[in-house]
Amino acid sequence: MKEGPPIAQIAALIGDPARANMLGALMSGKALTATELANEAQITRQTASTHLKKLTEGQLLVQRHQGRHRYYALANEEVALTLAGLMGLADLTGQSRTRTGPKDEALRTARACYNHLAGEKGVWLYESLCKQGHLDHKDGTLYLTDNGRAFALTFGIDVDKLENKSSALCRECLDWSARRSHLAGTLGRAFLTRFEEIGWVHRAPKSRAIIFTPRGNREFANHFPL
Amino acid sequence: MKEGPPIAQIAALIGDPARANMLGALMSGKALTATELANEAQITRQTASTHLKKLTEGQLLVQRHQGRHRYYALANEEVALTLAGLMGLADLTGQSRTRTGPKDEALRTARACYNHLAGEKGVWLYESLCKQGHLDHKDGTLYLTDNGRAFALTFGIDVDKLENKSSALCRECLDWSARRSHLAGTLGRAFLTRFEEIGWVHRAPKSRAIIFTPRGNREFANHFPL
């Protein structure tokens, strides 16, 4: 990796097509094995291995051993949110050639972004929580109100346990192309996990798309009015 | 430029050291000529020209003719904010080797970020405006309150004129390394411009640093209490 301004090193890491494909696959939030990532990027396992090494050294990924597998995941939420920002910008500047495919439609409606809900449904969730007074801004930071805390508890989310984690509880994830924010942070991830637990949604097999069941759609609209 | 996922193309553009240096120089918000940018990146003018062409085609920059000069500037605020995000992430992941130089100190205190105020003073401004009830969040978007509008007017900022512009009035610019937001958008730029007009600050010659005069420091603290 050539020397230069720090931003160039990170961008160069993301700038290779193979690596970008891997990062894109990891944006769902799930950890994937080296082989899965190699398939995702359409390269051999050897090549993938060198890429994964670079990404890990660059602190964009972390690896976790599990038997003979090595699972790779995005290093932290900051990486995920920055990548989301870049993706939105790419969309905005018209780098994306393929417009409005049938599968893209599902992604635009609801998708996983580092294990929180993004897309239209993500914006919906966020705005509903704000409007109900469950989330609020104070001096520039997003926080969960007492009302919101109670609401989360009745919804089956153990907020106290979330707060022990080192990363932030509430955070905004900005999507340039939608020009809207939605909820990220450990709370954002907890909501999506809960939706899965209670059978409102399930994940599409090989995609970031989140599929709402008919019941999930109804219940979601009931619990999160706009 | 190799094909691949859209994000890779943008990142690859930023990922070259020479181009990254140019973008860094333009982050102040000022437009610079091709020759100035070549000097900034320490490359010949021919090389700079090809880089600038690529950046312009990639919609990261716009160029403006003025006589025999060609001024280049960041294409829009979205580009600027995304670059700021990447820079913060680079800082966070420890890509930056040079820690806490004497000049970095000034940058951390106050610097220009696409013509709005960033750094500690930027956070200060933002938090003060929030605390005084001049800025508020509603359903996930930042907006100027009626109080804030009146305040801006007495401060010498013509808000009505700003609102006619196509880009957003209020926007947040997130700095990962500081983990705080500050005010961007046309209003953010208007504030910095006004500070310059009334002699509170001036720009360091070849840097993004913003220098507060002694009087500027006092007045700033008076007008924007925390």
Add this chain to the structure above:
DNA sequence: GACACAGTTCGATCATCATCGAAACATCCC
């Protein structure tokens, strides 16, 4: 133990792209 599977390291190849010298083009000034 032998075998299959997952992943990494090594070495060689090859394509891409940044770089610069030279030259062309454009604009301003006198």
Add this chain to the structure above:
DNA sequence: GGGATGTTTCGATGATGATCGAACTGTGTC
């Protein structure tokens, strides 16, 4: 017009880095 400055285009060179075949390490299974 002629000369000076700013900028781009062209062509050639060179270095970086992505890629894959082959070989090697480590882990689980029978």
